[in-house]
Amino acid sequence: MEIYFYLGKGGTGKTTISASFSIGIAYYNKNRNFLIASLDPAHNLGDAFDIELSNNIKKLTENLSAVEVDLEKMIKEYLNDLSTNLRNTYKYLASFNLDRYFDILRYSPGIEEYAVLESIKKFLNMNEFDALIFDTPPTGITTRVLALPKLTLMWTKRLMDIRRKILDKRKMVENVKGKTEAIIGDEVITLTADEKEDQIMIELVNYGKEMENLMKLFQSDLTKINIVTLPEDLALFETKRIIESLNKFNIKVNEIYLNKYLIFDNPPEVIKGKLIEQERVIGKMKDEIKNINIKDIPLLSQSPRGIEDLLKFYDNYILV
Ligand SMILES: Nc1ncnc2c1ncn2[C@@H]1O[C@H](COP(=O)(O)OP(=O)(O)OP(=O)(O)O)[C@@H](O)[C@H]1O
Ligand SMILES: [Mg+2]
Structure with missing residues (x-):
C-alpha cells in the first residue's frame, strides 16, 4: 500500500493539491482503489471537492473515497x-x-499526534485501499506524527528493559519463596516471572513491533511525503526545516510543489518586488535543495474547485 502526505505552511495549497492528486491518480488507475483523508481539524477538503464530507468514508467516484477525520x-x-x-x-x-486520570490525559501534550497516528493505522488496517492520500494540518503536527513511531519505539525498548528488571527480581524471589501471589478482591493471582507469559511484556513487545513496522513504512519508498510551498522567503525556510527534521528520522521528501507561482507578461509596478523575490527564492530553492524534484504550479485566476476543475489541475500541473 502506498501512502501520500501533503504538508506545508497554512494556506499554501495542501488541500487543493492533495484533492487534485487523488482525483487524477484515481482517474488514470481505475484498477486501484484510493482513499483521501483530511487530518486537519479545520477541514476544508469537502470545500475543495464541492461535496459535503464527514467522518464517514464517502465514495466520490468508482475508485476514490474521501473522509474528514473527526x-x-x-x-x-x-x-x-x-x-x-x-x-x-x-x-x-x-x-x-x-x-x-484519563480526563486529564486528554489535555496532555502529544495526545493529538497519537490520535492522528491511530487514525492512519486504522486506514492501513482496513486493507480496502491500494493507496492512502493524506491532507494534513499546517506542518508542525504532521512532522511530529511521522517521527512518532521511532520515538515510541525508543521508549518502548526502555520500558521493556525496566520490565525485564522487575521480572528478574521476581524470579529471584520465586527461587527463594516460590511463586508470588497477589490478592485482588476475592481473587488470588499468581504472578509470572517469565517474559513470555507476562501480560505487560507481551503488550510492550507487540506495541514495539507495531511501531517498528510503521517506522519502516514511513522510511520506505512506499511513503511519499510531498511539501507544498510558495515562492517566498519564509516558505523556503519552512521547507528546509521540514526536510531537515524528517531527515533526522530517516524519512525522505518525495517532491516539492512550488505553488501560486506568479506569471505576468507586463507586470504592474506594485508586483515587481514580489516577482524579484519569487525568482530569487526559486533560484535558491533549486540551488540548495538537491535530489528532490521541484514542480512549479502557477497562481490561477480562479481557485480550482470541484471534481472537473481538480482533474484539469492534475492534467495541467501535477501529472507533468
Ligand atoms: N495554484 C492555485 N491557483 C489559485 N488558487 C489556488 C491555487 N492553489 C490553491 N489555491 C487557493 O488558495 C487557497 C488556499 O488553498 P488550500 O486550502 O488548498 O491551502 P491549504 O494549504 O490546504 O490551507 P490550510 O493550511 O488552511 O489547510 C484556496 O482558496 C485555494 O482554492
Ligand atoms: Mg487545507
Whole structure:
C-alpha cells in the first residue's frame, strides 16, 4: 500500500493539491482503489471537492473515497482503548480513579499526534485501499506524527528493559519463596516471572513491533511525503526545516510543489518586488535543495474547485 502526505505552511495549497492528486491518480488507475483523508481539524477538503464530507468514508467516484477525520472522536476512542487495555492488564488499578486520570490525559501534550497516528493505522488496517492520500494540518503536527513511531519505539525498548528488571527480581524471589501471589478482591493471582507469559511484556513487545513496522513504512519508498510551498522567503525556510527534521528520522521528501507561482507578461509596478523575490527564492530553492524534484504550479485566476476543475489541475500541473 502506498501512502501520500501533503504538508506545508497554512494556506499554501495542501488541500487543493492533495484533492487534485487523488482525483487524477484515481482517474488514470481505475484498477486501484484510493482513499483521501483530511487530518486537519479545520477541514476544508469537502470545500475543495464541492461535496459535503464527514467522518464517514464517502465514495466520490468508482475508485476514490474521501473522509474528514473527526480528531476529537479519535482522541476519545484512543483514550477509551487505552483505559480498557490498562484495566485488563493491571487489574489492581480498578481501585484507582482511572477516569479522572484519563480526563486529564486528554489535555496532555502529544495526545493529538497519537490520535492522528491511530487514525492512519486504522486506514492501513482496513486493507480496502491500494493507496492512502493524506491532507494534513499546517506542518508542525504532521512532522511530529511521522517521527512518532521511532520515538515510541525508543521508549518502548526502555520500558521493556525496566520490565525485564522487575521480572528478574521476581524470579529471584520465586527461587527463594516460590511463586508470588497477589490478592485482588476475592481473587488470588499468581504472578509470572517469565517474559513470555507476562501480560505487560507481551503488550510492550507487540506495541514495539507495531511501531517498528510503521517506522519502516514511513522510511520506505512506499511513503511519499510531498511539501507544498510558495515562492517566498519564509516558505523556503519552512521547507528546509521540514526536510531537515524528517531527515533526522530517516524519512525522505518525495517532491516539492512550488505553488501560486506568479506569471505576468507586463507586470504592474506594485508586483515587481514580489516577482524579484519569487525568482530569487526559486533560484535558491533549486540551488540548495538537491535530489528532490521541484514542480512549479502557477497562481490561477480562479481557485480550482470541484471534481472537473481538480482533474484539469492534475492534467495541467501535477501529472507533468
Ligand atoms: N495554484 C492555485 N491557483 C489559485 N488558487 C489556488 C491555487 N492553489 C490553491 N489555491 C487557493 O488558495 C487557497 C488556499 O488553498 P488550500 O486550502 O488548498 O491551502 P491549504 O494549504 O490546504 O490551507 P490550510 O493550511 O488552511 O489547510 C484556496 O482558496 C485555494 O482554492
Ligand atoms: Mg487545507
